[in-house]
Amino acid sequence: MVSTALHTESPPMNELELARAALDDAQAFAELYRRHVTRVYRYHMARTGNEKDAEDLTSQTFMAALEGIRSFRGEGVFAAWLMGIASKKLALFYRGRRPEVPLEAALNVPATGAPTEKSAAMRIQVESVARALNQLSPDRAESVALVHFSELTYAEAASALGKSEAAVKMLVSRGLQDLRERTSLALEVEQ
DSSP states (O other), X not given: OOOOOOOOOOOOOOHHHHHHHTTTOHHHHHHHHHHHHHHHHHHHHHHHOOHHHXXXXXXXXXXXXXXXXXXXXXSSOHHHHHHHHHHHHHHHHHHTOOOOOOHHHHHTSOOSSSOHHHHHHHHHHHHHXXXXXXXXXXXXXXXXXIIIISOOOHHHHHHHHXXXXXXXXXXXXXXXXXXXXXXXXXXXXXX
């Protein structure tokens, strides 16, 4: 006899449920990873300007999140909690920073995938934005990176930074103005 009962899937879990489930279920944490890996990587890429550093920092961020998942209480948005970890990992990275390789040396490394000219142009643009971000005040740079590269809402970024939403909006506005000025000056110098 064939069963007439409908087979339905349960609705997707919200992030608090996933975080709680991740304590014992690797698949739940994997789902959180899938939902947030792009925003964490973009944040680190924007702040470092280097693919390998961004990949390493993204990995470190998720390892720390997995180890500290018990501390997520659900009082805020998971993305804000995660980006707080990303911010701390970035600060540690810069604290222990080694001397930088000259830009000319970095451009001589052949890229896999994209054509060399396109890859070099893209690398120069990313490095230019990362350098400009690093010249901003730390609060402005962090706010811009969280909102525009990690795609957090102003409220989520405010939660990650421990600031009001209005303060983050002002920091982002002023930070973007600073970036426009710095990147347009850089383009004028290059031409």
